[in-house]
Amino acid sequence: MRLKGEIHNPCCDEEEEKVAEENGRELNSIVGVGISPPAKLVVGYALTSKKKKSFLQPKLLGLARNMGIFFIAIDLNRALSDQGPFDVVLHKLAGKEWSEIIEDYRQKHPEVTVLDPPNAVQHLHNRQSMLQGVADLNLSDCHGKVGVPKQLIVTKDPLSIPNEVDKAGLKLPLVAKPLLVDGSAKSHELFLAYDQCSLSELEPPLVLQEFVNHGGVLFKVYIVGEAIKVVRRFSLPNISKRELEKLAGVFRFPRVSCAAASADDADLDPSIAELPERPLLENLARQLRQRLGLRLFNVDMIREHGTKDVFYVIDINYFPGYGKMPDYEHIFTDFLLSLVQSKHKKRPAT
Ligand SMILES: O=P(O)(O)O[C@@H]1[C@@H](OP(=O)(O)O)[C@H](OP(=O)(O)O)[C@H](O)[C@H](OP(=O)(O)O)[C@H]1OP(=O)(O)O
Ligand SMILES: Nc1ncnc2c1ncn2[C@@H]1O[C@H](COP(=O)(O)OP(=O)(O)O)[C@@H](O)[C@H]1O
Ligand SMILES: [Mg+2]
Ligand SMILES: [Mg+2]
Numbered sequence: 001m002r003l004k005g006e007i008h009n010p011c012c013d014e015e016e017e018k019v020a021e022e023n024g025r026e027l028n029s030i031v032g033v034g035i036s037p038p039a040k041l042v043v044g045y046a047l048t049s050k051k052k053k054s055f056l057q058p059k060l061l062g063l064a065r066n067m068g069i070f071f072i073a074i075d076l077n078r079a080l081s082d083q084g085p086f087d088v089v090l091h092k093l094a095g096k097e098w099s100e101i102i103e104d105y106r107q108k109h110p111e112v113t114v115l116d117p118p119n120a121v122q123h124l125h126n127r128q129s130m131l132q133g134v135a136d137l138n139l140s141d142c143h144g145k146v147g148v149p150k151q152l153i154v155t156k157d158p159l160s161i162p163n164e165v166d167k168a169g170l171k172l173p174l175v176a177k178p179l180l181v182d183g184s185a186k187s188h189e190l191f192l193a194y195d196q197c198s199l200s201e202l203e204p205p206l207v208l209q210e211f212v213n214h215g216g217v218l219f220k221v222y223i224v225g226e227a228i229k230v231v232r233r234f235s236l237p238n239i240s241k242r243e244l245e246k247l248a249g250v251f252r253f254p255r256v257s258c259a260a261a262s263a264d265d266a267d268l269d270p271s272i273a274e275l276p277e278r279p280l281l282e283n284l285a286r287q288l289r290q291r292l293g294l295r296l297f298n299v300d301m302i303r304e305h306g307t308k309d310v311f312y313v314i315d316i317n318y319f320p321g322y323g324k325m326p327d328y329e330h331i332f333t334d335f336l337l338s339l340v341q342s343k344h345k346k347r348p349a350t
Contacts, residue, residue: 081105089102120292
């Protein structure tokens with residue numbers, strides 16, 4: 001925690017100016033009435049403009065300010081070590097150059113909580129390494145099973161895909177996903193493949209994943225440190241055997257489970273809509289947090305149609321769209337405060 005007056009506050013765009021204005025209003029009002037400055041938490045952020053807009057909403061900034069938490073934009077044109085000082089750094093920017101900057105900063109400033117370490121984030125930029133952790137989890141309790149759909153990685157020669165799929169024993173239909181996830185629209189361009197021959201039309205590098213019928217509903221499990229929030233989203237409908245026999249080809253499908261596809265208020269079959277049990281989610285989140293070394297992520301989970309508790313994780317996203325998570329402003333401010341508290345607890349008594 002720091003005292004006031006230590007903050008450097010560079011403004012780069014409209015969003016940042018708004019944030020700085022919110023912060024400044026608080027600083028001036030305290031100085032003006034001569035109250036001694038309270039301890040405060042300074043959070044530096046390096047986010048895309050889309051993310052700044054969706055995450056730094058007035059309801060978060062206002063609540064945070066009342067709790068002594070101030071968000072300060074990191075100036076990408078200046079050395080990171082010359083800025084701040086920060087208690088926490090939040091970041092989600094693409095590119096190797098940024099990863100190196102933030103890793104270097106993390107090593108030189110162990111007193112700052114960097115959310116999250118770039119090498120751990122990197123793990124989620126590849127759809128193969130992303131799900132490796134899940135396959136190795138130990139979730140053998142009575143609240144359900146969590147696995148990963150059977151999948152195959154293809155890095156070259158599209159003409160060999162039909163044969164490779166055959167050898168691996170993958171069952172059709174398949175979902176084809178770009179192997180690398182870099183935040184681009186292209187990395188979210190997904191295809192459904194209904195027959196083996198057409199698979200050679202796809203462009204590697206890819207993950208080919210068995211399509212799991214799940215009743216058209218997906219569970220988005222948001223994790224913020226130890227907090228978990230789960231929402232329902234619409235997803236792809238079941239594909240019947242009959243339909244599969246009739247169809248051939250590969251078809252691109254749109255972003256079916258985006259925020260606009262919320263299914264929380266829909267009138268759904270309870271056996272499809274019922275959320276995964278809380279102990280299962282807690283166990284999953286705890287183990288993933290440890291294994292991935294991340295505190296800010298979400299997990300896309302589906303329930304195998306016709307079962308009560310057989311789940312598959314199909315996607316994990318770093319620093320997802322928390323702005324759409326119900327109650328995110330409280331969850332996030334509590335989380336930021338808990339970081340400082342745990343830091344204080346760890347400090348040896350003098
Ligand atoms: O754009 P939003 O707010 O829907 O958030 C996206 C996430 O949506 P979700 O919160 O899961 O509904 C989205 O999740 P999905 O991959 O769509 O499941 C990604 O996390 C996306 O980041 P990136 O493009 O992979 O870097 C996220 O995009 P960024 O906001 O990080 O650019
Ligand atoms: N193995 C699968 N079985 C059934 N549906 C799937 C599968 N994988 C993906 N989907 C559907 O495709 C959507 C996008 O896939 P996802 O892996 O989450 O990619 P993205 O990173 O672009 O969100 C999911 O929300 C879900 O509707
Ligand atoms: Mg997804
Ligand atoms: Mg994703």
